[in-house]
Amino acid sequence: MGKGAFIVLKLNAKLLAFVAYFVLPAGGFAQSLEDDIAGFTTDNTITRVGHEFARYISHYRNSLYPESKYNLSVYERPSARWGNLIWVEKDHKTVFRRFMSPNRSGIESEAKQAVIQIHKEVKQLELKELFSDTFDIDKDEI
CATH class of the missing domain: 1.20.5 (Single alpha-helices involved in coiled-coils or other helix-helix interfaces)
Structure with missing residues (x-):
């Protein structure tokens, strides 16, 4: 060369x-x-109850809101005393949080209600971000 x-x-x-x-x-x-x-639900849970809840969240989210373009992360903190604390985050902001009993009855209906609540909360966050003043700081610093 x-x-x-x-x-x-x-x-x-x-x-x-x-x-x-x-x-x-x-x-x-x-x-x-x-x-x-976009539109993914990541499962960061530990127990079988948490995995099933995350699976139902993903299923109902894809069936009820197929146009949703935001990513969610499902987390869990199991406790023998209080049950499983399960929370869902969008962009490191908690949009759903609930204690669930270790028995697996009612997980599917809880997940369906959670998806509806999460979608409403995400839409509220998006609306809030549109009207927030981010001239001197970035949106993730609020």
Whole structure:
């Protein structure tokens, strides 16, 4: 490879850096990737009750609200004394939280009610974000 080819490669790297910094919008690639990966429910639970609840949440969310484009995470903290504390987060904000008994009766109906409540809460959060002033701080810092 001659000296001329090295200069062209160096100029192309500088041009690429210029385009990436000045021409592309901030976070453009990351935002488009996030838009492509939307509507998921991640299961971060431990027990069988938690896994079933997360599975029903995902099922009812996909059947009742197939157009939902937000990601949810289901978490659990089991306790022998109080039952399982299960909470659901959207963008590190809790949108649902409830203690559930260790027996598995009624999990499906609880999940269906939770999906309806979660969807309403997420819509409220989105509306609140539209009207919040984020001039000097980013939306995730509120």
